[in-house]
Amino acid sequence: MNIALLIQAAMRYSAPVLLAAVGALFCDCAGVTFIILEAQMLLGCFFAVIAGYYFQSWAAGVLCAVLASILLGWFFVWITMKMKAIELVVGFAINFLIDGLTIYLLRMVFHQTGSFVSPEIPAIPRITVPVLSQIPLIGNLFYQQTWIVYFAFLSVLIAAVLIYHTSFGLHILSSGANPEAAKAVGIHIGQTRIQCIMIASVLCGLAGSQLSIGFLSMFSEGMTVGKGFIALGALMFSNRKPALVLFITLLFGFAEAIGNQVQLSGTIASELVLMIPYLAVLACVFVKKPIPEQI
């Protein structure tokens, strides 16, 4: 088992999921059921590739991905807050919508179906942190990842500080815990919730662009394969603690990475190995029951 490769692979897998989970954390604390993580990530994936291809710049790709996710976030705000629709229902509908929309746009814009691969799609450059990557074991955490991956881990810290140590955080927590009391005190819960949704949108846009032009340099229909829902799962087990969100997401990341290496060693049947990530989820259930009202 190559520990260095394991750590790097776990980080790569965890980063997009972590970004989405942190975004969902903000929303959950504010009392918003933010179920469109998957859709926003997929939209981010697609627009990162489109913009990157047309502007020949990964930065343009990331920017467009974030903008597209923000637009979708606004749509969600409009439908759930202005139109007073039920978040859960709308969320699932949007997930289907965006899946179909990206497929449709892929055919319209690129005249491709299935996937879009081209040497002209720019990839986000990899960075190795100079001094820290030399440290024996931990150094692998700082080796050859994109800035989005590093930011993903940083975002957990930022979320912890913002939510639990600032007045903005207090507004968020009270909007979620007791909206009536918050309104009585003069906190604008609508505005707070919108801000959280926007934060989550930006993070999901980054997650999507990491997936399509950070790790890979292509777009494939449905390429998020449920990572948005895995992020929600991580959130459910975390009891709104950023540290737990990080831990559980990393757990899933390591489960995937270990699974790959175990397959290589050939000791266990592949069907059992491919179950490892799901066993990790089950393990979480046994350790801590997910709290229903959190989603």
Next chain:
Amino acid sequence: MKRASSMILATMMAATLCAGCGNSNQGTAGTQATTTAAPESTAPKADDAESAPTETEGEKTKGDLKAAFITPQALGDGSVTDLSYSGFTKAAEEFGMETQVVEVQVGEYEETLRSMAQEGYGLLICLQPELVDAVCTVAPEYPDILFFSMNGEINDIPNVLGSANKEQEGSYLAGVAAALMSETGKIGAVIGQDMAQNNRYAAGYEDGAKAARPDIEVSILYAGTFEDPAKGKELALTLYNSGYDVVYQVAAKTGLGVFEAAKELGEGHYVVGCDVDQSPLLPGQVIGSQITPYDTWVYAAMKDYGEGKFTGGRTEAFSMNRTDGAGFDFDSTGKITYKDGVKEAVEDSKSKIMSGEIVPESVREKDK
């Protein structure tokens, strides 16, 4: 404002209900996907178009020929579905058939087949083993409609022609090429699902590799999905970083991740393509591709239908003999420098397979 928006939204929702009532698209012939080199190169030449027969018994007149193409995997995969479709459209143009393309979802297989049969389509081309159960259920209900199950083995239903691939043959040649080109003596493969059909690729690959180089180390990894390029890249990286320098991809979209991994790691990391010539995807790093001429299969079935010679009730085994030796193509970009003897070894194995001297393994050791 709120009422107006609600009305607009409600109208839009109602309008989408009518979406299914229009004419389905006919699809475009061939594909512009960058993930495939011209599939036309493996289809029969255009000259055959002139020689459409005019007097065979039971041949339908031009107006009568209607064929439907039903697939559980969407067009545009740059591989199996697109290749089959090119054979379909080629025959359709040649015989002037009216066509219909349906991309089915799980759970709708039987309804779709029934509705195509009821709409008068004389030949239903049904792709992939997923549709086999539906074909077996629906075909006996419509004994006058012909069914072709591409990649599905169906015998004993008179109006159904099954087909079986001998992917282990092309994979054997892939294994020979990979083993001889490998510098490290370790080669791998990333396979979509651990199931019988996919494992034929793996079994043939291992067999060919060991025959060419007995001390070769072969490692087969399963992705568990055909839709996840990130997973494919992770698996390929795991292989490449552990000293395996040639990786055979048998995983559709997941397999595209293998090319990404090879691209990232650069020279010296090779890929073997699957089903179509994939060397243009990564010039200089694809030592060859296993070829399954699905277009030839579909074309053959359509041609038989057009000429009134369709005979069902059996499964046609499209071995290399039946498809003029199509099984493995070398790099077509010219960027690969083959080591001495590699091409000869592959050609030699090919003629031995076609003559029957070598019978490549179709079941992996672990499944025996």
